Amino acid sequence: MLDINRNFATLYGIMLGDGCLSLVYGRKKYIAIAGSMQDDIPFFEKIVKPILKSLIRKDIPIKFKPKYGAIQLNFVHHSLFDFIESFGFPIGKKGINLNIPEIFYEKNLAKYVLRGFFATDGSLVLTDNNGTLYPRVEANGISKSLIREINDFLNSKGINSKFYEAKRKGSNYPNTLQQYRIQINGKKNLKKFTDTIGFINPKQIEKLNRFYAYGRD
DSSP, X not given: OOOOSHHHHHHHHHHHHHEEEEEETTTEEEEEEEEETXXXXXXXXIIIHHHHHHHHSOOOOOEEEGGGTEEEEEEEOHHHHHHHHTTTOOBSXXXXXXXOOHHHHHTTOHHHHHHHHHHHHEEEEEEEETTEEEEEEEEEXXXXXXXXXXXXXXXXXXXXXXXXXXXXXXXXXXXXXXXEEEEEESHHHHHHHHHHTOOOSHHHHHHHHHHHHHHHO
């Protein structure tokens, strides 16, 4: 039986970032998680697949889409689909009305939801500021309610996080959806973030280690 635990909370955060639920022919219940072929394969192999196996006891193969430079886990599992959907997760396009269900706060699992979300829609940016690397943690999304909720949670934990509005870049469409961004600046806040939330995507961990190694030189 599926349970609300750390792995499920992390999966829910991953789904909020790069996942979706889809009904095919009104019957088959598909769960999909997307990533980049360029740098997300280790994340899928070391984190996402083991989480799924712990929840449904199945090894889900990665599907490669070279034409789009993408990878995907796309599979049918009705009980996991129904469990995710029971917390208000939308079927089809996620849209702008997303949130972290209250049950994750009640069970002290909200940080794991954030951990999954930052692994997909978050990034660690290192900027060269006159020879000194300056770190910045960011996360983006089109759901104002979700991004603001995450921002408020981070600040409640003593992490100085800022909320911004920013247009999606690089699009030629006239009705580009408004983007919202969380930004956490500086080494002190980076340490608070890693201690409180933490990175689980290997590409982010590698960049974090590079930053600390640079500081020891």
